[in-house]
Amino acid sequence: MNKPEKETTVDQQIRRRTFISFGLFGVYVAGAVGAWRWLYKSPNEVPGITSGAHAPLRKALNKTEIFFRRLAFNESHLVKTYPKEMAAKKVRFNSDIGTEGVLPPEQWTLQVTKKNGQVLKISLDQIKQLPKTEIIYDFKCVEGWDQISHWGGLKFADFIKHFGLEEEAKMDFVGMETPDQKYYVGIDMPSALHPQTLLAYEMNEKSLPGRHGQPLRLIIPVKYGIKNLKRIGNITFSNTRPHDYWAELGYDYYSGL
Ligand SMILES: Nc1nc2c(c(=O)[nH]1)N[C@H]1C(S)=C(S)[C@@H](COP(=O)(O)O)O[C@H]1N2
Ligand SMILES: [Mo]
Numbered sequence: 001m002n003k004p005e006k007e008t009t010v011d012q013q014i015r016r017r018t019f020i021s022f023g024l025f026g027v028y029v030a031g032a033v034g035a036w037r038w039l040y041k042s043p044n045e046v047p048g049i050t051s052g053a054h055a056p057l058r059k060a061l062n063k064t065e066i067f068f069r070r071l072a073f074n075e076s077h078l079v080k081t082y083p084k085e086m087a088a089k090k091v092r093f094n095s096d097i098g099t100e101g102v103l104p105p106e107q108w109t110l111q112v113t114k115k116n117g118q119v120l121k122i123s124l125d126q127i128k129q130l131p132k133t134e135i136i137y138d139f140k141c142v143e144g145w146d147q148i149s150h151w152g153g154l155k156f157a158d159f160i161k162h163f164g165l166e167e168e169a170k171m172d173f174v175g176m177e178t179p180d181q182k183y184y185v186g187i188d189m190p191s192a193l194h195p196q197t198l199l200a201y202e203m204n205e206k207s208l209p210g211r212h213g214q215p216l217r218l219i220i221p222v223k224y225g226i227k228n229l230k231r232i233g234n235i236t237f238s239n240t241r242p243h244d245y246w247a248e249l250g251y252d253y254y255s256g257l
Helices: 002-039 054-072 126-127 156-162
Strands: 110-113 119-121 133-140 145-155 173-177 184-188 200-204 217-219 234-238
Touching: 119 217, 126 200, 133 200, 145 156
Parallel strands: 110 234
Antiparallel strands: 110 119, 133 145, 145 200, 173 184, 173 234, 200 217
16 A cells, blocks of 8 residues: 555656756756866967967966976986097088078177166187087987087086176076077076076087087077077076067977986
């Protein structure tokens, strides 16, 4: 007598639970759709520096980058070096945006903009008079090749000290451009000040050839080739990311190894 009644109760319970489940699922879907619409309608990141993404996504990427940078980057951690004999005699060359031909060294000066707006004009001789640092390491290009190569020049950290740029070095970034401003990179200060970062004027113990960035190029072993700007024309300092040729085309801004 009680049985059918009891069955109805179970039935009702099942229906109620199904109803609750669908209800919760609906809330979940609405939430997901809402989140997607929020992201879809969110503003794009500030244009010019990286290649375009919704601001919240870029923010997440930048946070991740900072996290891994702090975890992995250590000033005293040196990139592996090799004996001189292992350096390639025929050095690979990769793209020459802003470095076509040979620039007569007397037509060149390095222009450095200080925090107060003052522009230093530094000659190649001034740089060559300072102690030279050499490095033989495995240069890596994002296109998938690498090569042990031998470079000589002025340590960037020594350049900062000698030219009294300590205040500038407290800023977050260094920007470098070719004299024609066709190729440009932004470098975070810890990587620029890394003890293996050079303003190089020699390759295999000879003056840099035109296509390898004569008269002065950046050699920054903690970064991929794209950041190793050939033929530096000017240097600036900032607390925001300087523009960067390959980052604008979607490559990783940090491009560290
Ligand atoms: N000015 C300038 N610097 C540049 C480039 C360029 O096209 N123009 N190419 C970069 C890339 S992608 C690489 S791999 C290295 C290659 O240096 P290399 O030609 O001396 O091997 O230079 C970097 N610096
Ligand atoms: Mo490259």
